[in-house]
Amino acid sequence: MIRTLGLLALVVLILGCAPARESARVVRVIDGDTIVVLLNGKEERVRYIGIDTPELGTMCGVKARLVNSLLVSGKVVQLEKDVSERDRYGRLLRYVYADGVMVNARLVEEGHAKVATYPPDVKYRGLFLRLLVVGSC
Numbered sequence: 001m002i003r004t005l006g007l008l009a010l011v012v013l014i015l016g017c018a019p020a021r022e023s024a025r026v027v028r029v030i031d032g033d034t035i036v037v038l039l040n041g042k043e044e045r046v047r048y049i050g051i052d053t054p055e056l057g058t059m060c061g062v063k064a065r066l067v068n069s070l071l072v073s074g075k076v077v078q079l080e081k082d083v084s085e086r087d088r089y090g091r092l093l094r095y096v097y098a099d100g101v102m103v104n105a106r107l108v109e110e111g112h113a114k115v116a117t118y119p120p121d122v123k124y125r126g127l128f129l130r131l132l133v134v135g136s137c
Helices: 002-017 059-072 103-109 125-131
Strands: 021-029 034-039 042-048 076-080 092-098
Touching: 021 042, 021 059, 034 076, 042 103, 059 092, 059 103, 092 103, 103 125
Parallel strands: 042 092
Antiparallel strands: 021 034, 021 076, 034 042, 076 092
16 A cells, blocks of 8 residues: 555656646747747747847758748647746747657757756756767858
8 A cells, every 4th residue: 555655646747747738739840940830729939049040031041941831840749848938038948859859859869959957947958968969060
């Protein structure tokens, strides 16, 4: 009985520590680090937290947008909030997961994004820095 209660408490503790995520369908990819999703019946622009991709006017920017599109277009993604709700442009700030993979991290790992964290939204800064590929497009 005590062992069962201990296991139950452990499960509750683990589930309670898991980050809350919302599901949304991607309706458009703007660039390498911004998408438009349908969330609760409303279209919302989402800016990926912790990364920055090159501008679309550059070859690397076009490539980052293409990779982002391959990762998320038309999919139901999970959105994880850090501290801030929105940026100064009104976009939701989120970590984005597609097919169980954090897209923010994948873009850094593949060299399509640089690390760009702004307090207080620094939850995965260490992960992004470990994944950073220097000198990639």
